[in-house]
Amino acid sequence: MKDTYILGIESSCDETSVSIVKNGCEEIATVILSQMDTHSSYGGVVPEIASRMHVENITIVIEECLNKAKMTMDDIDAIAVTYGPGLIGCLLIGVGAATTLSYIYNKPLVPVHHIAGHIYANNLVSKMEFPLIALVVSGGHTDLIYMEDDYKFKKIGGTLDDAVGECYDKVARVINVPYPGGPLVDKLSYEGEDTYPLPLPLDDNSYNFSFSGIKSAVINLVHNETQRGNAIRKEDIACSFQNRVVEILSKKTMKALKEYNVKNLIIAGGVSANSGIRNKFKELCEKEGINLTIPNIRYCTDNAAMIAAAGYFAYKKGIRADIDLKATATTSLF
Amino acid sequence: MISLLIDTTTSNITLSIIKDDKILYKYQENILSDMSSKVLPIIDNGLTELELKLEDIDKIFIVNGPGSFTGIRVGVTVAKTIAWALKKNIIPLSSLELMATTSTNKKYIVPMIDARRNNVFAGIYDDELNCIKEDKLISIEEINKLNSDYEFVSYDNINIEEVIKPNIDILKIINKHINDNGTNPHNLNPNYLKLTEAEENKLKND
Numbered sequence: 001m002k003d004t005y006i007l008g009i010e011s012s013c014d015e016t017s018v019s020i021v022k023n024g025c026e027e028i029a030t031v032i033l034s035q036m037d038t039h040s041s042y043g044g045v046v047p048e049i050a051s052r053m054h055v056e057n058i059t060i061v062i063e064e065c066l067n068k069a070k071m072t073m074d075d076i077d078a079i080a081v082t083y084g085p086g087l088i089g090c091l092l093i094g095v096g097a098a099t100t101l102s103y104i105y106n107k108p109l110v111p112v113h114h115i116a117g118h119i120y121a122n123n124l125v126s127k128m129e130f131p132l133i134a135l136v137v138s139g140g141h142t143d144l145i146y147m148e149d150d151y152k153f154k155k156i157g158g159t160l161d162d163a164v165g166e167c168y169d170k171v172a173r174v175i176n177v178p179y180p181g182g183p184l185v186d187k188l189s190y191e192g193e194d195t196y197p198l199p200l201p202l203d204d205n206s207y208n209f210s211f212s213g214i215k216s217a218v219i220n221l222v223h224n225e226t227q228r229g230n231a232i233r234k235e236d237i238a239c240s241f242q243n244r245v246v247e248i249l250s251k252k253t254m255k256a257l258k259e260y261n262v263k264n265l266i267i268a269g270g271v272s273a274n275s276g277i278r279n280k281f282k283e284l285c286e287k288e289g290i291n292l293t294i295p296n297i298r299y300c301t302d303n304a305a306m307i308a309a310a311g312y313f314a315y316k317k318g319i320r321a322d323i324d325l326k327a328t329a330t331t332s333l334f
Numbered sequence: 335m336i337s338l339l340i341d342t343t344t345s346n347i348t349l350s351i352i353k354d355d356k357i358l359y360k361y362q363e364n365i366l367s368d369m370s371s372k373v374l375p376i377i378d379n380g381l382t383e384l385e386l387k388l389e390d391i392d393k394i395f396i397v398n399g400p401g402s403f404t405g406i407r408v409g410v411t412v413a414k415t416i417a418w419a420l421k422k423n424i425i426p427l428s429s430l431e432l433m434a435t436t437s438t439n440k441k442y443i444v445p446m447i448d449a450r451r452n453n454v455f456a457g458i459y460d461d462e463l464n465c466i467k468e469d470k471l472i473s474i475e476e477i478n479k480l481n482s483d484y485e486f487v488s489y490d491n492i493n494i495e496e497v498i499k500p501n502i503d504i505l506k507i508i509n510k511h512i513n514d515n516g517t518n519p520h521n522l523n524p525n526y527l528k529l530t531e532a533e534e535n536k537l538k539n540d
Contacts, residue, residue: 041536048403048530055407059418060520073419089404092370096411103374104388104419323374 006315007076007101008308009062011094012086012114014045016057018065019304020076024312025123029069030305031061040179044169051089058097065304073101078108080311083321084328085114085140091327099323110311111321113333114302115141116153118268120310121299129264129291135253137277138269139165139182142209142249144256145333151313155334156256157207164245165271167211171218171241175234186274189242192235196221198244207252214244246276250284257290266293273300336386337393337508338416342373342409343401343429344447346489349376350504351384351391357504358384370408377412391422393516395508398426399525400455400469401447406524414519423516426525427507430469434459435503438485442466444477445500448490455527458484463510471527 003022010017019030035053039045066072081098084091102109119134133156134145142159162170165182172181177188198217202210218241225232257265265285271277272294285292299306336358341348345366351359359380365372381387396413399406417424433445438461446454452474458467474493477486486497529537 042532046530046532049532051403051407052524052526052530055411056523058411059414062415063418063520089407092404092408093411096370096408097415099374100412100415101419103378104416323378324371326368326371 004077004312004315005071005075006110006308006311007065007079008112008304008306008311009079009081009094009098010117010302010304010307011054011058011090012082012084013090013302014039014050015302016054016061017302017304018061019308020065020069020071021124021305021308021312024120024309025127027124027305028071029065030303031065031068032303033057033061036180043179045087047087047089050087051093054090054093058093062097062101073105073107076105076107078110078311078315080110080112080307080314081325082114082117082307083111083325084331086329088327088329091329095325095327099325103323108315109321109323109325110315110319111325112307112310112314113331115143115269115333116151116310116314117306119145119147119266120313121268121295121303121306122266122293123309124299124305125293125295128266128293131260131262132264132266133253133256133260133262134266134268135249136269137164137249137267137271137274139163139169139271141269142211144207144253146256146260146262151317153333157209157252159209159211160202161210161212162215164209164211164249165269167215167245168271170215171237174219174222175232175237177234182271183273185238186242186276188235188238189276190239192233192237192239194240194243195233195236196240198240200244201248203248203251207256209248209252211245214241242276246280249277250280253281254284254288257288263289264291264293268295270301273297335392335512336390337395337512338377338391339395339397339504339508340373340409340413341397341429341432342369342405343397343399344405344489345369345402347373348432348502348504349373349380351380351386352504352508355505360504369405373408373412388416389420393423393425393512395425395427395511396522397429397432398522399429400449400527401429403524403526406526410522410524414522417519417522424519424522425511425514425516426522427511428457428469428525430455430457431459431463431465432502432507433487433500434463435506436487436498436500437503440485441483443485443487444480446477446486446488446490446492446497448488448492449528454488454492463507469527
Protein backbone atom coordinates (compact mmCIF):
# COMPACT_ATOMS: atom_id res chain seq x y z
CA MET A 1 0.00 0.00 0.00
CA LYS A 2 1.20 3.50 -0.82
CA ASP A 3 2.41 5.49 2.13
CA THR A 4 0.44 8.57 3.14
CA TYR A 5 2.22 11.71 4.26
CA ILE A 6 0.26 14.32 6.19
CA LEU A 7 1.54 17.82 6.85
CA GLY A 8 0.11 19.05 10.16
CA ILE A 9 -0.14 22.64 11.33
CA GLU A 10 -0.85 23.66 14.94
CA SER A 11 -1.13 27.22 16.25
CA SER A 12 -3.93 27.12 18.80
CA CYS A 13 -2.01 28.65 21.69
CA ASP A 14 1.63 29.62 22.13
CA GLU A 15 3.41 27.10 19.93
CA THR A 16 3.82 27.48 16.19
CA SER A 17 4.34 23.95 14.98
CA VAL A 18 4.47 22.07 11.69
CA SER A 19 5.06 18.36 11.26
CA ILE A 20 5.07 15.65 8.64
CA VAL A 21 3.83 12.23 9.74
CA LYS A 22 3.75 9.04 7.67
CA ASN A 23 0.70 6.78 7.88
CA GLY A 24 -0.49 8.38 11.10
CA CYS A 25 2.21 6.73 13.19
CA GLU A 26 5.71 7.60 12.01
CA GLU A 27 7.04 11.07 12.63
CA ILE A 28 9.21 12.24 9.74
CA ALA A 29 9.97 15.76 10.96
CA THR A 30 8.54 18.23 13.44
CA VAL A 31 9.39 21.84 14.11
CA ILE A 32 8.02 23.55 17.21
CA LEU A 33 8.61 27.21 17.85
CA SER A 34 7.66 27.78 21.45
CA GLN A 35 6.83 31.27 22.70
CA MET A 36 7.00 30.23 26.33
CA ASP A 37 9.94 32.48 27.19
CA THR A 38 8.10 35.53 25.87
CA HIS A 39 4.88 34.78 27.72
CA SER A 40 6.54 33.81 30.98
CA SER A 41 7.54 37.43 31.53
CA TYR A 42 3.81 38.28 31.50
CA GLY A 43 2.84 35.49 33.87
CA GLY A 44 0.77 33.69 31.25
CA VAL A 45 -0.07 33.52 27.57
CA VAL A 46 -1.03 36.93 26.14
CA PRO A 47 -3.32 36.13 23.18
CA GLU A 48 -2.45 39.20 21.09
CA ILE A 49 1.30 38.67 21.51
CA ALA A 50 0.88 34.98 20.67
CA SER A 51 -1.05 35.84 17.49
CA ARG A 52 1.62 38.31 16.47
CA MET A 53 4.37 35.76 16.90
CA HIS A 54 2.47 33.11 14.93
CA VAL A 55 2.13 35.31 11.87
CA GLU A 56 5.83 36.23 12.03
CA ASN A 57 6.92 32.62 12.18
CA ILE A 58 4.42 30.55 10.25
CA THR A 59 6.13 30.36 6.84
CA ILE A 60 9.55 29.95 8.45
CA VAL A 61 8.32 26.95 10.46
CA ILE A 62 6.66 25.36 7.41
CA GLU A 63 9.84 25.74 5.38
CA GLU A 64 12.03 24.42 8.16
CA CYS A 65 9.85 21.35 8.55
CA LEU A 66 9.93 20.52 4.84
CA ASN A 67 13.71 21.03 4.81
CA LYS A 68 14.14 18.83 7.85
CA ALA A 69 12.05 16.10 6.20
CA LYS A 70 13.91 16.63 2.89
CA MET A 71 10.51 16.81 1.22
CA THR A 72 8.55 19.28 -0.89
CA MET A 73 4.83 20.00 -0.90
CA ASP A 74 4.54 17.62 -3.86
CA ASP A 75 5.34 14.71 -1.51
CA ILE A 76 2.46 15.63 0.80
CA ASP A 77 -0.89 13.86 0.44
CA ALA A 78 -3.00 16.12 2.64
CA ILE A 79 -2.78 19.09 4.97
CA ALA A 80 -4.19 18.78 8.49
CA VAL A 81 -4.76 21.79 10.69
CA THR A 82 -6.08 22.53 14.17
CA TYR A 83 -9.28 24.51 13.57
CA GLY A 84 -10.20 24.68 17.26
CA PRO A 85 -10.58 24.96 20.13
CA GLY A 86 -7.99 27.53 21.16
CA LEU A 87 -7.20 31.22 21.02
CA ILE A 88 -9.05 32.52 17.98
CA GLY A 89 -6.38 34.99 16.86
CA CYS A 90 -3.80 32.22 17.02
CA LEU A 91 -5.92 29.56 15.30
CA LEU A 92 -6.54 31.96 12.40
CA ILE A 93 -2.85 31.94 11.46
CA GLY A 94 -2.57 28.15 11.19
CA VAL A 95 -5.91 27.89 9.42
CA GLY A 96 -4.97 30.76 7.07
CA ALA A 97 -1.69 29.12 6.12
CA ALA A 98 -3.23 25.64 5.78
CA THR A 99 -6.15 26.74 3.61
CA THR A 100 -3.76 28.75 1.42
CA LEU A 101 -1.39 25.80 1.00
CA SER A 102 -4.30 23.49 0.24
CA TYR A 103 -5.51 25.95 -2.40
CA ILE A 104 -2.09 26.49 -3.99
CA TYR A 105 -1.14 22.83 -4.21
CA ASN A 106 -4.64 21.47 -4.64
CA LYS A 107 -4.21 19.12 -1.65
CA PRO A 108 -7.04 17.87 0.54
CA LEU A 109 -7.54 19.95 3.68
CA VAL A 110 -8.35 18.02 6.87
CA PRO A 111 -9.72 19.91 9.89
CA VAL A 112 -8.52 18.44 13.19
CA HIS A 113 -9.96 19.08 16.63
CA HIS A 114 -7.16 19.92 19.07
CA ILE A 115 -8.23 17.21 21.50
CA ALA A 116 -8.32 14.55 18.78
CA GLY A 117 -4.74 15.61 18.18
CA HIS A 118 -3.78 15.11 21.82
CA ILE A 119 -5.37 11.66 21.80
CA TYR A 120 -3.57 10.62 18.61
CA ALA A 121 -0.21 11.74 20.00
CA ASN A 122 -0.36 8.24 21.49
CA ASN A 123 -0.39 6.65 18.07
CA LEU A 124 3.12 8.02 17.60
CA VAL A 125 4.18 5.97 20.65
CA SER A 126 2.44 2.69 19.83
CA LYS A 127 -0.49 1.67 17.68
CA MET A 128 -3.70 2.52 19.52
CA GLU A 129 -5.77 -0.56 20.37
CA PHE A 130 -9.55 -0.36 20.56
CA PRO A 131 -11.81 -0.10 22.39
CA LEU A 132 -10.07 2.34 24.66
CA ILE A 133 -10.66 4.97 27.28
CA ALA A 134 -8.83 8.26 26.87
CA LEU A 135 -8.26 10.62 29.76
CA VAL A 136 -7.56 14.05 28.32
CA VAL A 137 -6.03 16.45 30.81
CA SER A 138 -4.86 19.90 29.80
CA GLY A 139 -5.16 23.60 30.52
CA GLY A 140 -8.53 23.67 28.81
CA HIS A 141 -9.85 20.11 29.17
CA THR A 142 -10.50 17.32 31.58
CA ASP A 143 -12.42 14.69 29.65
CA LEU A 144 -13.02 10.96 29.81
CA ILE A 145 -13.60 9.65 26.32
CA TYR A 146 -14.62 6.20 25.14
CA MET A 147 -13.38 5.21 21.69
CA GLU A 148 -14.83 2.12 20.10
CA ASP A 149 -12.71 2.53 16.99
CA ASP A 150 -10.52 5.02 15.12
CA TYR A 151 -11.88 8.55 15.12
CA LYS A 152 -15.03 7.60 17.03
CA PHE A 153 -15.20 9.73 20.15
CA LYS A 154 -17.81 9.37 22.86
CA LYS A 155 -17.52 11.60 25.88
CA ILE A 156 -18.46 9.82 29.07
CA GLY A 157 -17.50 12.56 31.49
CA GLY A 158 -15.80 15.90 31.79
CA THR A 159 -15.13 18.81 34.05
CA LEU A 160 -18.10 20.83 35.21
CA ASP A 161 -15.98 23.93 35.82
CA ASP A 162 -12.20 24.44 35.70
CA ALA A 163 -9.93 22.19 33.68
CA VAL A 164 -7.29 20.40 35.71
CA GLY A 165 -4.41 22.36 34.16
CA GLU A 166 -6.20 25.63 34.81
CA CYS A 167 -6.61 24.62 38.45
CA TYR A 168 -2.89 23.81 38.72
CA ASP A 169 -2.04 27.26 37.37
CA LYS A 170 -4.37 28.97 39.82
CA VAL A 171 -3.04 27.04 42.79
CA ALA A 172 0.48 27.91 41.63
CA ARG A 173 -0.39 31.59 41.66
CA VAL A 174 -1.90 31.39 45.15
CA ILE A 175 1.21 29.76 46.61
CA ASN A 176 3.51 32.09 44.66
CA VAL A 177 4.95 29.63 42.21
CA PRO A 178 5.96 31.35 38.95
CA TYR A 179 4.70 30.59 35.43
CA PRO A 180 4.43 27.89 34.15
CA GLY A 181 2.80 26.91 37.41
CA GLY A 182 1.68 23.36 36.67
CA PRO A 183 5.05 21.67 36.16
CA LEU A 184 6.56 23.56 39.09
CA VAL A 185 3.75 22.54 41.48
CA ASP A 186 4.32 18.94 40.33
CA LYS A 187 8.03 19.25 41.12
CA LEU A 188 7.41 20.98 44.44
CA SER A 189 5.00 18.27 45.56
CA TYR A 190 7.90 15.82 45.95
CA GLU A 191 9.55 18.07 48.49
CA GLY A 192 6.50 18.14 50.73
CA GLU A 193 4.12 15.92 52.64
CA ASP A 194 0.39 15.41 52.42
CA THR A 195 -0.45 17.33 55.59
CA TYR A 196 -3.29 19.62 54.51
CA PRO A 197 -6.83 18.21 54.69
CA LEU A 198 -7.96 19.27 51.21
CA PRO A 199 -11.23 17.73 49.96
CA LEU A 200 -11.39 15.03 47.29
CA PRO A 201 -13.11 16.94 44.46
CA LEU A 202 -16.52 15.65 43.27
CA ASP A 203 -16.12 12.19 44.70
CA ASP A 204 -19.39 10.78 43.35
CA ASN A 205 -20.60 8.04 41.03
CA SER A 206 -20.44 10.10 37.85
CA TYR A 207 -17.54 10.42 35.43
CA ASN A 208 -17.54 14.17 35.81
CA PHE A 209 -14.91 16.29 37.47
CA SER A 210 -15.00 19.56 39.35
CA PHE A 211 -11.90 21.44 40.40
CA SER A 212 -13.29 24.78 41.51
CA GLY A 213 -13.92 23.43 45.04
CA ILE A 214 -10.37 22.31 45.68
CA LYS A 215 -9.11 25.54 44.13
CA SER A 216 -11.21 27.56 46.58
CA ALA A 217 -10.08 25.31 49.41
CA VAL A 218 -6.45 26.13 48.64
CA ILE A 219 -7.22 29.85 48.37
CA ASN A 220 -9.06 29.81 51.72
CA LEU A 221 -6.36 27.78 53.36
CA VAL A 222 -3.62 30.19 52.30
CA HIS A 223 -5.78 33.15 53.29
CA ASN A 224 -6.59 31.77 56.74
CA GLU A 225 -3.05 30.73 57.52
CA THR A 226 -1.77 34.14 56.48
CA GLN A 227 -4.42 35.83 58.68
CA ARG A 228 -3.31 33.78 61.64
CA GLY A 229 0.29 34.68 60.95
CA ASN A 230 1.22 31.08 60.19
CA ALA A 231 3.83 30.37 57.56
CA ILE A 232 2.56 28.49 54.52
CA ARG A 233 4.40 25.33 53.62
CA LYS A 234 3.97 25.50 49.88
CA GLU A 235 5.63 22.12 49.34
CA ASP A 236 3.03 20.53 51.58
CA ILE A 237 0.18 22.34 49.83
CA ALA A 238 1.55 21.20 46.47
CA CYS A 239 1.81 17.63 47.72
CA SER A 240 -1.67 17.56 49.30
CA PHE A 241 -3.22 19.19 46.23
CA GLN A 242 -1.52 16.90 43.73
CA ASN A 243 -2.42 13.79 45.71
CA ARG A 244 -6.10 14.74 45.72
CA VAL A 245 -6.15 15.56 42.00
CA VAL A 246 -4.36 12.36 41.05
CA GLU A 247 -6.62 10.33 43.29
CA ILE A 248 -9.87 11.56 41.79
CA LEU A 249 -8.59 11.31 38.21
CA SER A 250 -7.41 7.76 38.71
CA LYS A 251 -10.45 6.68 40.71
CA LYS A 252 -12.94 7.73 38.02
CA THR A 253 -10.78 6.55 35.13
CA MET A 254 -10.26 3.08 36.62
CA LYS A 255 -13.99 2.86 37.29
CA ALA A 256 -14.71 3.70 33.63
CA LEU A 257 -12.33 1.00 32.44
CA LYS A 258 -14.10 -1.55 34.58
CA GLU A 259 -17.61 -0.47 33.68
CA TYR A 260 -16.96 -0.30 29.94
CA ASN A 261 -14.93 -3.49 30.13
CA VAL A 262 -12.01 -1.86 28.35
CA LYS A 263 -8.40 -2.96 28.63
CA ASN A 264 -6.71 -0.01 26.93
CA LEU A 265 -6.12 3.35 28.49
CA ILE A 266 -4.44 6.35 26.99
CA ILE A 267 -3.66 9.60 28.72
CA ALA A 268 -3.33 12.73 26.65
CA GLY A 269 -2.99 16.50 26.88
CA GLY A 270 -0.48 18.85 28.43
CA VAL A 271 -1.11 17.71 32.01
CA SER A 272 -0.24 14.12 31.06
CA ALA A 273 3.35 15.31 31.51
CA ASN A 274 2.58 15.50 35.24
CA SER A 275 4.73 12.94 37.02
CA GLY A 276 2.19 12.30 39.77
CA ILE A 277 -0.39 11.31 37.16
CA ARG A 278 2.10 9.21 35.20
CA ASN A 279 3.33 7.29 38.23
CA LYS A 280 -0.07 6.64 39.72
CA PHE A 281 -1.56 5.36 36.47
CA LYS A 282 1.48 3.17 35.75
CA GLU A 283 1.12 1.58 39.15
CA LEU A 284 -2.66 1.06 38.91
CA CYS A 285 -2.65 -0.22 35.34
CA GLU A 286 0.08 -2.73 36.09
CA LYS A 287 -1.97 -4.03 38.99
CA GLU A 288 -5.20 -4.23 36.98
CA GLY A 289 -3.67 -5.58 33.78
CA ILE A 290 -4.55 -2.50 31.75
CA ASN A 291 -2.55 -1.59 28.67
CA LEU A 292 -1.51 2.01 29.35
CA THR A 293 -0.06 4.47 26.84
CA ILE A 294 1.10 7.97 27.69
CA PRO A 295 2.85 10.11 25.07
CA ASN A 296 6.50 11.03 25.49
CA ILE A 297 6.83 14.31 27.33
CA ARG A 298 7.58 16.15 24.07
CA TYR A 299 4.26 15.02 22.59
CA CYS A 300 2.25 16.02 25.67
CA THR A 301 2.45 19.73 25.00
CA ASP A 302 1.03 21.25 21.83
CA ASN A 303 2.74 20.05 18.68
CA ALA A 304 1.82 19.47 15.06
CA ALA A 305 2.92 15.82 14.97
CA MET A 306 -0.20 14.88 16.90
CA ILE A 307 -2.33 16.95 14.50
CA ALA A 308 -0.78 15.19 11.52
CA ALA A 309 -1.28 11.79 13.22
CA ALA A 310 -4.96 12.50 13.96
CA GLY A 311 -5.23 14.09 10.52
CA TYR A 312 -4.25 10.80 8.90
CA PHE A 313 -7.20 8.98 10.47
CA ALA A 314 -9.58 11.84 9.72
CA TYR A 315 -8.29 11.81 6.13
CA LYS A 316 -8.91 8.06 5.85
CA LYS A 317 -12.42 8.64 7.13
CA GLY A 318 -13.01 11.21 4.41
CA ILE A 319 -13.19 14.24 6.71
CA ARG A 320 -12.46 17.31 4.59
CA ALA A 321 -12.70 21.07 4.77
CA ASP A 322 -12.84 23.60 1.98
CA ILE A 323 -10.79 26.79 1.59
CA ASP A 324 -13.46 28.61 3.59
CA LEU A 325 -12.61 26.64 6.76
CA LYS A 326 -13.41 28.69 9.86
CA ALA A 327 -11.29 28.64 12.98
CA THR A 328 -13.42 28.22 16.11
CA ALA A 329 -12.39 29.20 19.61
CA THR A 330 -14.82 26.78 21.23
CA THR A 331 -15.85 23.63 19.49
CA SER A 332 -16.84 20.23 20.70
CA LEU A 333 -15.30 16.97 19.55
CA PHE A 334 -18.46 15.04 20.34
CA MET B 335 2.60 42.05 -15.43
CA ILE B 336 -0.27 40.74 -13.28
CA SER B 337 -0.66 41.92 -9.68
CA LEU B 338 -2.85 40.78 -6.82
CA LEU B 339 -3.82 43.32 -4.19
CA ILE B 340 -5.08 42.18 -0.80
CA ASP B 341 -6.44 44.55 1.82
CA THR B 342 -8.17 43.04 4.85
CA THR B 343 -6.99 45.63 7.35
CA THR B 344 -10.47 47.04 7.93
CA SER B 345 -13.94 45.60 7.50
CA ASN B 346 -13.96 47.27 4.06
CA ILE B 347 -11.94 44.63 2.34
CA THR B 348 -10.49 44.99 -1.12
CA LEU B 349 -9.22 42.17 -3.32
CA SER B 350 -8.17 43.05 -6.81
CA ILE B 351 -6.34 41.61 -9.78
CA ILE B 352 -4.59 44.14 -11.98
CA LYS B 353 -2.91 43.71 -15.35
CA ASP B 354 -0.60 46.54 -16.36
CA ASP B 355 -2.86 49.60 -16.38
CA LYS B 356 -6.14 47.79 -16.11
CA ILE B 357 -8.18 46.47 -13.22
CA LEU B 358 -9.34 43.01 -14.27
CA TYR B 359 -11.14 42.13 -11.07
CA LYS B 360 -12.22 44.12 -8.07
CA TYR B 361 -14.04 42.95 -4.98
CA GLN B 362 -14.86 45.67 -2.50
CA GLU B 363 -17.24 44.92 0.31
CA ASN B 364 -17.94 45.75 3.89
CA ILE B 365 -17.61 42.36 5.56
CA LEU B 366 -18.50 42.30 9.20
CA SER B 367 -18.24 38.61 10.07
CA ASP B 368 -16.13 35.58 9.17
CA MET B 369 -13.92 37.68 6.95
CA SER B 370 -11.03 35.25 7.42
CA SER B 371 -12.90 32.40 5.74
CA LYS B 372 -13.92 34.55 2.77
CA VAL B 373 -10.56 35.80 1.51
CA LEU B 374 -9.45 32.71 -0.42
CA PRO B 375 -12.88 32.01 -1.97
CA ILE B 376 -12.98 35.63 -3.21
CA ILE B 377 -9.48 35.36 -4.71
CA ASP B 378 -10.50 32.04 -6.26
CA ASN B 379 -13.62 33.65 -7.74
CA GLY B 380 -11.55 36.38 -9.32
CA LEU B 381 -9.01 33.99 -10.78
CA THR B 382 -11.70 31.65 -12.08
CA GLU B 383 -13.59 34.52 -13.69
CA LEU B 384 -10.43 35.62 -15.47
CA GLU B 385 -9.35 32.07 -16.27
CA LEU B 386 -6.12 32.66 -14.42
CA LYS B 387 -4.18 30.64 -11.88
CA LEU B 388 -2.27 31.85 -8.84
CA GLU B 389 0.91 30.96 -10.70
CA ASP B 390 0.07 33.65 -13.28
CA ILE B 391 0.35 36.39 -10.65
CA ASP B 392 3.67 38.24 -10.81
CA LYS B 393 3.40 40.50 -7.78
CA ILE B 394 1.44 40.52 -4.58
CA PHE B 395 0.62 43.85 -2.98
CA ILE B 396 -0.34 43.25 0.61
CA VAL B 397 -1.80 46.00 2.73
CA ASN B 398 -0.15 45.19 6.05
CA GLY B 399 -1.53 47.86 8.36
CA PRO B 400 -2.45 49.80 10.30
CA GLY B 401 -5.98 48.64 11.08
CA SER B 402 -7.70 45.75 12.80
CA PHE B 403 -4.97 43.55 14.29
CA THR B 404 -6.79 40.35 13.36
CA GLY B 405 -7.75 41.68 9.94
CA ILE B 406 -4.15 42.59 9.16
CA ARG B 407 -2.96 39.11 10.13
CA VAL B 408 -5.57 37.35 8.01
CA GLY B 409 -4.39 39.09 4.84
CA VAL B 410 -0.69 38.91 5.68
CA THR B 411 -0.89 35.16 6.43
CA VAL B 412 -2.52 34.39 3.08
CA ALA B 413 -0.23 36.76 1.17
CA LYS B 414 3.05 35.61 2.69
CA THR B 415 2.10 31.95 2.31
CA ILE B 416 1.39 32.45 -1.40
CA ALA B 417 4.54 34.51 -1.89
CA TRP B 418 6.69 31.97 -0.05
CA ALA B 419 5.20 28.90 -1.73
CA LEU B 420 5.15 30.25 -5.28
CA LYS B 421 8.25 32.47 -4.93
CA LYS B 422 6.33 35.60 -5.83
CA ASN B 423 7.43 39.15 -5.42
CA ILE B 424 5.60 40.63 -2.41
CA ILE B 425 5.30 44.33 -1.62
CA PRO B 426 3.75 45.81 1.54
CA LEU B 427 1.45 48.83 1.29
CA SER B 428 0.02 51.13 3.94
CA SER B 429 -3.72 50.96 4.50
CA LEU B 430 -3.67 54.72 5.04
CA GLU B 431 -1.82 55.38 1.81
CA LEU B 432 -4.43 53.30 -0.01
CA MET B 433 -7.16 55.55 1.42
CA ALA B 434 -5.08 58.58 0.45
CA THR B 435 -5.69 57.70 -3.23
CA THR B 436 -9.15 59.26 -2.79
CA SER B 437 -9.32 62.29 -5.04
CA THR B 438 -9.52 65.74 -3.49
CA ASN B 439 -9.17 69.40 -4.39
CA LYS B 440 -7.32 70.13 -1.22
CA LYS B 441 -3.59 70.30 -0.84
CA TYR B 442 -3.21 67.40 1.55
CA ILE B 443 -5.16 64.33 2.44
CA VAL B 444 -5.38 62.80 5.91
CA PRO B 445 -6.52 59.16 5.91
CA MET B 446 -7.65 57.90 9.30
CA ILE B 447 -8.62 54.65 10.99
CA ASP B 448 -10.35 54.67 14.35
CA ALA B 449 -7.97 53.38 17.02
CA ARG B 450 -10.40 53.92 19.92
CA ARG B 451 -9.96 56.01 23.09
CA ASN B 452 -10.01 59.22 21.01
CA ASN B 453 -7.06 58.09 18.93
CA VAL B 454 -6.70 57.39 15.24
CA PHE B 455 -4.10 55.85 13.00
CA ALA B 456 -3.37 58.62 10.53
CA GLY B 457 -0.83 59.93 8.05
CA ILE B 458 -0.58 62.96 5.79
CA TYR B 459 -0.18 62.56 2.03
CA ASP B 460 -0.18 64.88 -0.96
CA ASP B 461 -2.06 64.14 -4.17
CA GLU B 462 0.92 62.28 -5.63
CA LEU B 463 0.89 59.96 -2.61
CA ASN B 464 4.08 61.43 -1.24
CA CYS B 465 4.06 60.85 2.46
CA ILE B 466 4.26 64.23 4.18
CA LYS B 467 3.85 62.87 7.69
CA GLU B 468 4.28 59.20 8.25
CA ASP B 469 1.53 56.92 9.53
CA LYS B 470 1.21 56.85 13.29
CA LEU B 471 -1.13 56.60 16.23
CA ILE B 472 -2.28 60.12 17.10
CA SER B 473 -5.03 61.77 19.16
CA ILE B 474 -8.11 63.24 17.48
CA GLU B 475 -7.26 66.45 19.29
CA GLU B 476 -4.02 66.71 17.28
CA ILE B 477 -5.85 66.02 14.04
CA ASN B 478 -8.34 68.80 14.84
CA LYS B 479 -5.50 71.33 14.84
CA LEU B 480 -5.04 70.88 11.08
CA ASN B 481 -6.52 73.65 8.90
CA SER B 482 -8.66 73.65 5.76
CA ASP B 483 -5.76 72.62 3.52
CA TYR B 484 -6.42 69.09 4.67
CA GLU B 485 -9.02 66.63 3.46
CA PHE B 486 -9.98 64.05 6.06
CA VAL B 487 -10.96 60.58 4.87
CA SER B 488 -12.09 57.57 6.82
CA TYR B 489 -14.47 54.63 6.68
CA ASP B 490 -15.07 55.08 10.40
CA ASN B 491 -17.22 57.56 12.23
CA ILE B 492 -14.62 59.83 13.73
CA ASN B 493 -15.41 62.87 15.79
CA ILE B 494 -14.01 65.40 13.33
CA GLU B 495 -15.93 67.82 11.15
CA GLU B 496 -16.17 66.98 7.46
CA VAL B 497 -14.77 63.54 7.06
CA ILE B 498 -15.36 62.07 3.61
CA LYS B 499 -15.58 58.36 2.80
CA PRO B 500 -12.61 56.95 0.91
CA ASN B 501 -12.97 56.26 -2.78
CA ILE B 502 -9.80 54.37 -3.43
CA ASP B 503 -7.90 54.38 -6.69
CA ILE B 504 -6.14 51.05 -6.93
CA LEU B 505 -4.16 51.87 -10.07
CA LYS B 506 -2.75 55.01 -8.50
CA ILE B 507 -1.16 53.15 -5.59
CA ILE B 508 -0.04 50.21 -7.74
CA ASN B 509 1.63 52.50 -10.25
CA LYS B 510 3.38 54.34 -7.48
CA HIS B 511 4.83 51.12 -6.03
CA ILE B 512 5.16 48.85 -9.02
CA ASN B 513 8.95 49.18 -8.99
CA ASP B 514 9.38 48.85 -5.22
CA ASN B 515 11.75 46.14 -4.12
CA GLY B 516 10.02 42.98 -3.00
CA THR B 517 10.34 41.76 0.57
CA ASN B 518 11.39 38.27 1.66
CA PRO B 519 8.00 36.66 2.46
CA HIS B 520 9.31 35.37 5.80
CA ASN B 521 9.96 38.97 6.81
CA LEU B 522 6.74 40.39 5.43
CA ASN B 523 4.92 41.13 8.66
CA PRO B 524 2.10 43.30 9.95
CA ASN B 525 2.68 46.95 10.62
CA TYR B 526 0.37 47.48 13.60
CA LEU B 527 1.77 50.87 14.67
CA LYS B 528 0.80 49.93 18.18
CA LEU B 529 2.19 47.65 20.84
CA THR B 530 -0.11 45.18 22.53
CA GLU B 531 -1.73 46.36 25.74
CA ALA B 532 0.34 43.87 27.73
CA GLU B 533 3.56 45.26 26.28
CA GLU B 534 2.47 48.84 26.96
CA ASN B 535 1.63 48.06 30.56
CA LYS B 536 4.92 46.29 31.01
CA LEU B 537 6.84 49.27 29.65
CA LYS B 538 4.98 51.53 32.07
CA ASN B 539 5.88 49.33 35.01
CA ASP B 540 9.51 48.65 34.09
